[in-house]
Amino acid sequence: MKSVSKKVCLLGDFAVGKTSLVRRFVYDLFSDRYISTIGVKVSRKTVVVPAEPEVVELTIMLWDLAGSEAFDLFRASYLRGSAGALLVCDLQRAETLTHLANYVDQIRAVSPDAKFAIAANKADLDNFAVEDAALFGFAAQIDAPVYFTSAKSGEKVDTLFRHLGRLLV
Ligand code: GDP
Ligand code: MG
Numbered sequence: 001m002k003s004v005s006k007k008v009c010l011l012g013d014f015a016v017g018k019t020s021l022v023r024r025f026v027y028d029l030f031s032d033r034y035i036s037t038i039g040v041k042v043s044r045k046t047v048v049v050p051a052e053p054e055v056v057e058l059t060i061m062l063w064d065l066a067g068s069e070a071f072d073l074f075r076a077s078y079l080r081g082s083a084g085a086l087l088v089c090d091l092q093r094a095e096t097l098t099h100l101a102n103y104v105d106q107i108r109a110v111s112p113d114a115k116f117a118i119a120a121n122k123a124d125l126d127n128f129a130v131e132d133a134a135l136f137g138f139a140a141q142i143d144a145p146v147y148f149t150s151a152k153s154g155e156k157v158d159t160l161f162r163h164l165g166r167l168l169v
Contacts, residue, residue: 001048005059006168007081011103012088013096017121020151021088022062025161030152040065040078047162051169058165062086079107083168084115086160087144091122094129097138104142116144117164124150 010018019041023029026043046059065078079085085107089096100118107114118139120130139146145167147160 001055001057002051003057003059004169005044005061006083006165007061007063008164008168009063009065009079009082009085009107010088011065011085011100011107012119013090013093013099016088016090016093016096017119017149017151018086018088019064021086021119021121021149021157022064024151024154024157026062028154030154032152045161047165049162049165049169051166056169058169060161060165060168075106076110080110082107082111082114084117084164086117086119086164088119088121089130089135091120091128091130091148092125094131094134097130097134100138115164115167116142117160117167118144118146119149119160120146121149121151123148123155124153 012018020030022043026045041064043062044059046057048055049058087100087103089100120135135146145163147156149156149160
């Protein structure tokens with residue numbers, strides 16, 4: 001089986017659930033305690049994805065960046081070499097969706113061919129502030145699949161990462 005390795009960045013505002021989604025996907029764990037990400041953490045997971053002419057063993061290197069403004073100066077070097085990005089918004093905070101366009105611009109500046117997927121996260125909660133029309137309109141613009149995920153319950157997390165994986169091979 002052919003093996004490939006791809007870098008994927010997690011992008012989205014503070015506390016949308018980026019670190020929690022990585023933890024759920026890689027370790028199948030969730031914690032309600034807030035774990036602040038300092039700088040960058042790289043985790044990896046290998047999945048088998050369909051490709052032509054045969055399946056590929058894909059190792060996804062997940063780069064979890066801190067959302068803090070303090071990292072803006074270093075952001076370009078973290079983003080460089082990304083084959084894709086997982087864009088994460090929090091369904092209870094509408095502005096976390098509108099801000100995703102800025103992250104797309106930043107990554108495209110250094111990785112023009114990057115592929116995207118969108119996690120509309122915290123789907124286990126209610127009182128959603130993100131409008132479906134805004135979410136799917138944005139997704140269509142950047143040609144990205146959307147999944148309503150919950151890092152807490154695990155809902156759609158694996159499906160989302162596998163879909164992004166298929167876009168990378
Ligand atoms: P990050 O700053 O984007 O990395 O966000 P974190 O992963 O640290 O999560 C921020 C907070 O949201 C933490 O208290 C998490 O426990 C919580 N959280 C993350 N994902 C979910 C989810 O899917 N559902 C719920 N209810 N809480 C979540
Ligand atoms: Mg984090």
